[in-house]
Amino acid sequence: MTSALLLDSVTKTYGTGENAVTALREVSLGLPRGTFTAVMGPSGSGKSTFLHCAAGLDRPTSGSVRLGDVELSGLKEAALTAVRRERVGFVFQAYNLMSALTVEQNVELVPRLSGRQVDRDWLLDLLGRVGMRDRIDRRPAQLSGGQQQRVAIARALVNRPEVVMADEPTGALDTRTGRQVLELFRRLVAELGQTVLMVTHDPVAASYADSVVFLADGRIAGQLRNPTAAEVSDRMTHLGEV
Numbered sequence: 001m002t003s004a005l006l007l008d009s010v011t012k013t014y015g016t017g018e019n020a021v022t023a024l025r026e027v028s029l030g031l032p033r034g035t036f037t038a039v040m041g042p043s044g045s046g047k048s049t050f051l052h053c054a055a056g057l058d059r060p061t062s063g064s065v066r067l068g069d070v071e072l073s074g075l076k077e078a079a080l081t082a083v084r085r086e087r088v089g090f091v092f093q094a095y096n097l098m099s100a101l102t103v104e105q106n107v108e109l110v111p112r113l114s115g116r117q118v119d120r121d122w123l124l125d126l127l128g129r130v131g132m133r134d135r136i137d138r139r140p141a142q143l144s145g146g147q148q149q150r151v152a153i154a155r156a157l158v159n160r161p162e163v164v165m166a167d168e169p170t171g172a173l174d175t176r177t178g179r180q181v182l183e184l185f186r187r188l189v190a191e192l193g194q195t196v197l198m199v200t201h202d203p204v205a206a207s208y209a210d211s212v213v214f215l216a217d218g219r220i221a222g223q224l225r226n227p228t229a230a231e232v233s234d235r236m237t238h239l240g241e242v
């Protein structure tokens with residue numbers, strides 16, 4: 001099966017000489033299309049660096065990253081920006097919606113920035129799938145945190161990206177609302193064949209994924225398929241956290 005994302009022996013070192021910090025060490029991982037993967041690890045284990053390298057936000061010191069059929073290594077900055085816009089959807093803990101724009105305009109902005117025609121049927125379909133179809137004229141301040149995150153998820157999917165990268169997407173939500181957002185990710189993976197990569201500290205959140213990848217000291221320290229929250233917690237304890 002083709003991988004939506006393929007990292008081959010990715011190493012990332014920040015700084016040089018005595019100040020050098022190696023945040024990732026020869027990380028290799030492939031994400032099959034239509035799968036939901038969580039990345040966990042203690043603080044400083046390299047999760048953000050992993051996400052940034054995978055999304056083309058940061059360049060590996062060595063190794064290669066392939067998004068769909070595009071190899072990121074050789075790309076110049078402008079091409080990398082275009083690939084990010086087209087092929088990656090981002091979901092953040094803090095939603096990051098534009099407060100002056102309506103729900104519909106926030107989602108529309110993504111294809112517009114790529115110079116694409118907005119497919120309104122798809123946009124409305126997506127807003128329906130995330131349960132926001134009847135609130136398309138609201139502004140972010142008129143929505144709950146969970147609703148804002150649903151809009152952010154629709155925005156992340158509107159360009160039909162190769163991968164949606166979610167960085168602690170439930171970090172600002174209460175438990176129940178957070179679970180609903182995780183259920184939504186599962187559903188979008190199942191219904192649309194979307195590939196999702198999520199960084200989280202929460203073993204329960206990770207248990208919603210098809211697979212959990214554990215990072216420790218910049219290396220992949222294990223992987224669990226169809227994980228339960230208890231199994232994830234147990235593995236994290238052995239990595240030195242929770």
Ligand SMILES: Nc1ncnc2c1ncn2[C@@H]1O[C@H](COP(=O)(O)OP(=O)(O)OP(=O)(O)O)[C@@H](O)[C@H]1O
Binds near residue numbers: 043049
């Ligand atoms: N821009 C940078 N310059 C120098 N060192 C960095 C930089 N970014 C990250 N690091 C270092 O790389 C290592 C991995 O950091 P990273 O942020 O990827 O970890 P993390 O697992 O996401 O941590 P957390 O869970 O605390 O967010 C850490 O030692 C960190 O201090």
